[in-house]
Structure formats: structure tokens, C-alpha cells
Amino acid sequence: MYEEVGPTVSVFDRAYDDPVRVLDEDGEVVGDVPDLDDEALVEMYRHMRLARHFDGRAVSLQRQGRMGTYPPLSGQEGAQIGSATALAEDDWLVPSYREHGAALVRGLPLKQTLLYWMGHEAGNATPEDVNVFPVAVPIASQIPHATGAAWASKLRDENDAFLCYFGDGATSEGDFHEGVNFAGVFDTPTVFFCNNNQWAISVPRERQTRSATLAQKAEAYGIDGVQVDGMDPLAVYRVTTAALEKARDPETDRPRPTLIEAVQYRFGAHTTADDPTVYRDEDEVERWKAKDPIPRLEAYLRSEGVLNDERVAEIEAAVETRVADAIEAAEAEARPKPREMFEHAYAELPQELERQYEEFAAFREAHGDEAFLEE
């Protein structure tokens, strides 16, 4: 879909603490701009705006009691959209639970993301043509899956790449070590994308590890590690594209897996159940807000003449409509049928489970829904 972005060596042959950058905080070019056409650049911008607006609406739905606990992503759009945009059509995305923005780039309808956080399992039923794994809430547990799924692709000579997201906190889990180590040993086409947003709920990044960077952990697994400014969507795109190409290409003399540390910040709470003012300073938040990925890309695109007031307003309006429509559709969804609890547990419902369902159904028939929905 997109052209190559030059020799991959330039991205991986650098110090671990020297993040790849393309745009500075004001949107001025400070590195190699990836070769993306105007339409693709505007699409990235549109997706970032969509993710940001969706996020604000989702938080407010939770506040109004229209949705359950929700993990916000604001501040992390550059990392999510920049990386997901780099995926080829057949590649796969293996999320944790905050990558609503990346998922929408891959074609997951916003309605599904809403349904999941509204407590509907249907939200996790990704459409057949959307190469996205189900949300993984237990920290780091999806990392070995991404290794195994990529390994399967390699064993079948399909050589699709798998982009796996997780946070800074996840790098402390055993599953991180085991998943990345397997990837190194079996040379699987996996890109491990660490959204280092500085905070695992209230625990700061420096409390997770004494390592100076997370990228350098790659060294011990014998794979490539690289740090990128995670709030610079073009830098993220560039690094992820290089890593994905290397993952897919069995001819390369480099290891296929890569660990990318995307340095960024979550502007909001860990989830709507969290109050970050208890553990972090407003000054720190403000410092990171100056790096906001959206105005950065917008400034660059305006300076290139790709965006102007009119187009921005157009995008804004379209984004608002799309999110409003998705919310309307999600809220119009009926409460799932209780039978759904039972019918997806096995390919064939075991007899005992069928019996439990029948007992349940008879009780519901006799007493009505108020017997369950009572407080």
C-alpha cells in the first residue's frame, strides 16, 4: 500500500536512548519524513481526530452512567494511529485494552468498541475481515499469543506480521519475557510495540525497571530494539513500517522480531475508575501536553499545504457525526440474550450446561426479568 521508507538499518542502528523523530513539538521536520501521499497523511490525521473525539465521548458516557469503566487513550493517538497505519492488509494487530484508535484504523467498527465497554461480549467478536485479536485485559498476557500467532504464519509460509501492543507496566510481567524470548528463539514475525505512557496506574515507569530504557531489553533477547517518540505519528509510522518489513522478509540478515518503545503519555486517567491527581503532578501533565500528537501533525500538514481551515473543519464535522452515529447504534443494541452466556462456552453445549440453561429458562419464565434485575 505504501512505499518503502529507505534502508531499515538506519532505524535500528542507533542508541537505545536516541528516539527516532520526524516532527518536533511544533510540527517542524527534524528527521526523515516517510514517503506517504497526501491522502494517506490526511487519513492519519483524520483517524487521530476520530480517536480523540471518540475518547472524550466515551469518558462522558461513562460519567453519565451510559457505559461501564473505560480506559482512555488521549495523548496516545500518535503511537496507535502511526503504528496501525503501517500494517499491511494481511497483517494482524494484537491489542491490550487501550488501543481503540489502532483498532479503528484496522476497520473495527467504533460500535464494537463501545459495546465491549458497555458490557456486551459482542464487542469482542471482531468481523471476519478485521485482523484484530480480542481485547486482552490481563497485563502482558497477549504477548505470547502474538508470538505464537506470528509463528503459525511463519510455519505456513504466509509471513504476515503481527503487531502486539502492551504498556510499560507489562514489561515487568513474566509473559513479556517469555513471549519476547520465544520470538527471538523461533525468529517469529512479531513486532512488540510498547506504549510507554509513563504510568502503570499510579506506578511510574522508573519503578518498573532499573533499565535506562525499555528498548534496551531487546538486547538480552537477541532482537532489535528501538525507541521512538511515541507522540510523533510520522516517526512511529516510519519505525513500525521498518520493523514490519523486516518481520515479513525472511531474506533479511537481521532477526525478524523487534521491540519498539514508543515514549508517550496518557493525558487522562488509567481508567474512568482512577484519579491520577492522587499520584502525579499537573505540571508533568502540562509538559507532556505540549507534545500532543494531533496539533503537531496538523501544523506539519498545514505547512505542507495539505490541510487548511476548511478541511480541518470538514474533518471535525465528519468525526463528530461518525462517533455520534456509533453511540446511537451501540445504545440501540438490545441487552444480550441470557442464552448467549451458555452457547459460546463450547462448540457443543455439554448436557449439564443445557440442563443448567433449562433450569434458568424455566425460572425466568416463572418469575420474569425482575427476579434477576432486582437490586
Place this chain on the structure above:
Amino acid sequence: MSETQNLTVVQAVRDGLYAEMREDDDVLVLGQDVGKNGGVFRATEGLFDEFGGDRVVDTPLAESGIVGAAVGMAAMGLRPVPEIQFSGFMYPGFDQIVSHMARFRTRSRGRFTLPMTLRAPYGGGIRAPEHHSESKEAFYAHEAGLKVVIPSTPYDAKGLLAASIRDPDPVIFLEPKLIYRAFRDEVPEEPYTVPIGEAATRREGGDVAVFTYGAMTRPTLEAAESLAEEGIDCEVVDLRTVSPLDREAVVEAFEATGRAVVVHEAPKTGGLAAEITAIIQEEALLYQEAPVKRVTGFDVPYPLYALEDYYLPTATRIEEGIKEAVEF
């Protein structure tokens, strides 16, 4: 009579931690977000300021590390109280729990003992995200070498937590988060213990014995009150410890009526209700007037919250189960 305070369950947990840390310098808390943040449910609020970062420790995000490090500390004679943020996240630490926490005493023939208490909020009904609502106490009750304690009142929360921390053996202390803030109770300010392994009769009655624990105690009592109006008189027994079970209390309550119901939110198969039923079979078969009725969650993965009301036993479901046992 000592002074009391009017506390919720979670405040009583916090008060219990505070009291034991004041009493014994070897007691320390470790886990995720337990320090400056005071715990995601505020169960450790203020402890960091009171006791400092060496005794109220924010760890890296690693459950196996938390449990395993606590095993090492306890082997050296400290009394660690590790917190796992939600019981649904205990599994990375499961190997440490079953392979080491449960077995250190046995494996070392008593050379090493583990006076540690692993706390975790558990159970459903709070509209939580995926993996935040399960009730898997049976896993731990199945593992010899562990004690498994589940309070259902603020008074018991403080007293059972103190007993767990002072116990020479490892305890899994599961806190029913549905009732963390549901009601208040008079809780003594002074430290005290409630003995592990003793059930409590919450309501006396001569028609049927109903056994339950944790968050299900309240809907069970509600069902009992409602049935009293229909002339059915329920004895309600709160087990409080699910391992070791208070066999004597189970048998005694059962023998009085010959009818029993067990209520828990955990899935039915292999749940504690099966164990209670077996105890009744073993000890009181000749008293039996009706099959033991189980009112439990279903044998399905815990659903996301749009369906959880259908999954959890409610007062009406419990009432129907009791009627079945009484009318048999």
C-alpha cells in the same frame, strides 16, 4: 468496652491492616498501587504516609513477583500481606501460590513456615470490566496447605484479617468487593481477632439450613426474611472460612432440619456447595429429608456486565431454591 467506629467492609480491611502494622513491625504490605495511591479500592489509604515506603511497597506490575517475593520474606520471618489488585489477576502468581506458598512448610518439614496473607478483592456485581468479577475460591480451597478466608461483614473483615496475619500459615483472604461499601458496622478501634475456621449463624430458624459466604450472605438473608413472611423459617450460616470448613457447624445446622441449601456466586461444578453436600452425606445421611439444593453461578465463563445480573444468584433465585428444599 472499647471504642468503636462505624466502618464499611473496605474501611475495616484498611483498619485491620493499620492495627496489625502498628502491633507488629514485621507486618508489611506489597502490591500494585498500594502506596501513594492507597489501593484502587482505597484499602491501603494513608498507610504509605503512616508507615513509609519500606512497609507499604508499590511493586512492579508482576503478580508472580509479588507472591514469590512475599514467600521469600515470610520464609525469613516477616509477615507480608501481598495484595493482588483483583482476584482475576492472581493467575500469573498461581504457580507461586500452589507450588510454594501452600507447600513450604510441608516441603521443609516445618523448617520454613509462611506467615503471609494474600489479599484480593473478588466476585461480581459491580459492572466491572472483563476478568474483574470472577469468584474462584474453590481453586484455593482445593490446594492443601492454604487457608481461605472470606469475610462478609466489616467486623469480621477486621477480625479475620488480624487472625490471618497472625496465623503461622499462609492465608488467601478474599474480599467481596460488591459489599466493600454496601453497609456499615460497629468495629472496635482496638485490635481483635475473629477465629479462622469458625462459621457464624446469621439467622436462626427451624425449617432449613442455608449455607453461604461473602457477598451472597446479604441476598440469602433477604430471601430468608421474605420466606419468613410465608412461614418458612431459615437458619442462615455464614461459613466465613471456606478452607478449612467448619464441619461441625455444617453438620449441626443440617441435623436440626434435615434440609439444606448452599448459595455461592462461583460456578456450580466443583464449587464449595459440592463439598458441603459431601460433608452432609458423610456425616448426617440419616437426618436427610430432602436433596441438598445448590444455588450458584453457572458453569460458564463469567459474562461481561450486560449479562451478569442473570449469572449471579439473586434473592428470588435463593428463595426458590429454599422452597424446593423445604417442600420436597
